[in-house]
Amino acid sequence: MAPEREAGTRERTPVGATAATRPRTPRLDQPRPPRRRIVPEWDPEAFGRLSEKIARFLGTGRFLVWMTVVINVWVLWNIFAPGVLRFDQYPFIFLTLMLSLQASYAAPLILLAQNRQDDRDRVNLEQDRKQNERSIADTEYLTREIATLRTGLGEVATRDWIRSELQDVIKEVEERRLRNGHVLFPAKHSEHPPERDVEDH
Template structure:
């Protein structure tokens, strides 16, 4: 049946609207701001913060400022690029400080995140160690209780000696205190 016949019968098909397929990714959207990798930026900020916290940075900063000031004081006026109040130097130092502070804070936040993850892992490892220690303590206690019911060599020897004494008493009708002494022997072989 043709599309014209369907329209005449009143069974017009709805217009096909584009359907979004769930099994396919959407096309990427255009963004106004440039994209960047937060991890790469974080690593760069940590490197900068590490460098700002070294003696090398302080030495280079001191040398740069000293050369800047000496140059702008000693050279002729035509070669000076920042006259006496040193406004350009103040601007450069302010700009450096305005970038250094957030970079240092970003590096500290990343370090705090790493510390938090390490502390969580340490806490879980300590919990496992405590659980293992408690389990082993219970096992040792149960072994000790079980060993309390086990006959030891000394206990068996003493029981056998008591039985031998009883048999001797029954056979002779008298009580023998030290049977080895009466026979004239020694008890060395019994040990």
């Protein structure tokens, strides 16, 4: 097999080919060179954070105040300013175009911010669900342990039971003593021996 493979390789290689004329194949031990892209690259996370900031600003009273001030200045300037300085005559077509452009950009930014918020809410809900599952599992485990302890304590002798048993034993012993006429607890002898007379020397 090896000689046939070498023969086939020799047949494919043109006679007199050098290293410069051989077709170059991509090497697997080296990274590929970066390709040129026509479309500009951007960081989706940074763009998402920027969109959220813009969406938050659009939903504030400050934006409404600034937008009202700009529109009023725009309209008053184009009405009362000298004719040479007016850049947007009535019916303010340029102002309408700017507002349409602002709305066309604001809507996608708000939607993008909402999508990111939905993704965060979904992740938080998943974490809360897992936490609830762990809490339920722990509660069930503790419930089983408490039930086992209660079952075990039911078989343990309590103080009242031991007291009643001791009383029964004492009664039985007293009854036997009365039957046999024996003293259960004989009187103890005096610990001190009787005093002896001391002989006077």
